[in-house]
Amino acid sequence: MKVRLPASIYRDAEIEIDADEITVEELVKILSEKIGRDLRKLIIRNGDLSPFVNVFINGKNVRHEKGLKTIVKKGDEVSLVPAVAGG
Amino acid sequence: MVKLDRSQIRRYARQLLIPEIGGRGQEKLLEASVLVVGAGGLGSPVIQYLAAAGVGMIGIADGDEVDETNLQRQTIHAGNLGMNKAESAAQFVEKLNPDVKVEAYPFSVTVENARDLVRRYDIVVDCTDTFPARFLLNDACLLESTPLVHSAVLRFEGQIMTIIPHETACYRCFLPEAPPPGSVPTCREAGVIGVTTGFFGVLQANEVIKLIISKGELFTNKLLYVDLLHNDFNLIEISKHPSCPACGERRIKELRSEYYVETCRIETD
């Protein structure tokens, strides 16, 4: 599965994760180990999906699915979109 | 229906030649009214290009004054340090295109005045710079059934999304509530560059023009997130969600001041 991170989260825009079927929560853990930065603080709040980062799997917001328990499959594309408000 | 005069045919010649615009499209533009909320980084290009294209009525709301730190990105306020931004922007429009009627609102949009302002216009453009203002505009536009073109930026990044109330996903479908205050850096803290606000502001103006002439495709039910530093373009599908606190099954019925503080959560009874 391919994970796309915006520059404000991590300098490499695209990261490949080798896994068959994992939850978003597990993906965040693997991703954090891979990039050497704990993304859990950013993505998880009080055991739930943080309100200021949105996780999309193949264009669908996991907030509308099962949040951190949403399944990511091999070949899926995951995008992280931070909430920005500047203007 | 307005009829183009000689000088208008000259002014708009280049866009009259475009099949999707032509005389009919130009007349629609001249008859349209657009409210731009925020005359800052995003608002500058939005106001500039809408006025240039001949949008007949532009309302501009902003309670701030032009200061020196604004000028690296807010390109329409030349020579107007200390002036209210809505009034400064109105001056710019009057110089650029006498066809445009411009109304300056030298104050911020609030829970009290939002619906009344929104109601006077065909389309609203969100060029504000805080989460509460963005949620407020989203909710006011839903209540008034007024299309809204949203954009937000930071550093080299930004996003854009167009909302047709009750038809397409709204801002709260994308983001149900705001991050806790202080958790997300603002432009004031983390910075922004003029090319980012320019890029997204021009995209917003383009969405408005397409809405007016009813041509082309819009960023509806999708959000474009672009990292201009890495030229990373992400078009993300956003679905209108039944449990959205603003446009879902238990949709918002009124603006309440408690919806626009802290995390801007809507508590449904």
Place this chain on the structure above:
Amino acid sequence: MSRRAESRQIEANEVLDIRGEVCPFTFIETKLKLEEMKSGEVLEVITDHEPAARDVPKSVEQEGHEVIEVLKTGEREWRITIRKK
């Protein structure tokens, strides 16, 4: 003169006199006029700008309209007859 008489068989619904106009306004004025008309109606355009006598027919054809005739009607005058698509 016989051609002129012949062309008169097609009754124009509208006449657009754009003498004094130059390109690209000759085409823009023609295009705007056509937009106001109904499909199948005939427009007669009078111009005194030679390039327009060549370019206006080309441009209106590109937009799908039918150019019925381009006629030199005077030393510096042309009449373009167009049927709206």
